[in-house]
Amino acid sequence: MDSFSSSSGSPPNTEALMDQIKAQLAQAYAQEFLETVGNKCFAKCVTKPGSSLSGSESSCISRCVDRYIEATGIVSRALFSSTH
Amino acid sequence: MDASALSNPRLQAMLEEEKRKAMANEFVAKLTDVCWDKCITGSIGSSFSNSEASCLSNCAKRFFELKMLIVQRVSSPR
Numbered sequence: 001m002d003s004f005s006s007s008s009g010s011p012p013n014t015e016a017l018m019d020q021i022k023a024q025l026a027q028a029y030a031q032e033f034l035e036t037v038g039n040k041c042f043a044k045c046v047t048k049p050g051s052s053l054s055g056s057e058s059s060c061i062s063r064c065v066d067r068y069i070e071a072t073g074i075v076s077r078a079l080f081s082s083t084h
Numbered sequence: 085m086d087a088s089a090l091s092n093p094r095l096q097a098m099l100e101e102e103k104r105k106a107m108a109n110e111f112v113a114k115l116t117d118v119c120w121d122k123c124i125t126g127s128i129g130s131s132f133s134n135s136e137a138s139c140l141s142n143c144a145k146r147f148f149e150l151k152m153l154i155v156q157r158v159s160s161p162r
Contacts, residue, residue, distance in 0.1 A: 014092045025102060029109060036117055044128055064128045068120065071132075071140050075116045078144035080108075 037068045119143035 045060035046053070053061075089095065123139035132140070 014089050014095050017089055018095060018098050040120055060128055063130055067128055071120055072116045074137060074140045075119060075144040076112045078141040079148060
């Protein structure tokens with residue numbers, strides 16, 4: 001995270017700084033999500049690692065990623081929609 | 085870095101907003117992690133069963149309740 005100082009020399013621009021912060025946050029969220037989904041789907045789909053990913057493992061991974069995204073949506077709605 | 089850019093009120097407001105979003109985001113991510121392990125016990129299908137979907141939803145709500153209970157328990161004298 002050294003890129004905040006990359007514009008030293010030119011006058012700091014609030015707009016550019018805000019864009020940069022947002023971009024880095026988005027990247028951090030994506031990284032964390034990938035990390036978690038990778039762990040979850042590896043545990044679910046690759047139960048006995050072979051010399052390569054089999055077709056059924058690959059399709060399991062693809063379903064698993066979709067389901068994890070769906071699960072995130074369900075959890076989010078459960079928390080933030082009005083009815084508890 | 086010039087401090088004037090950092091003290092800009094628009095930047096401060098945006099940081100507050102992003103902080104709020106980050107906390108919500110983290111909570112959702114954490115709950116999805118926990119509830120996935122609790123509710124998705126079988127193999128992964130091409131859609132959730134009704135029981136899996138309601139388990140996820142209930143799990144999130146109950147975990148939130150539990151958090152609230154713990155906050156009360158810890159912050160109020162017995």
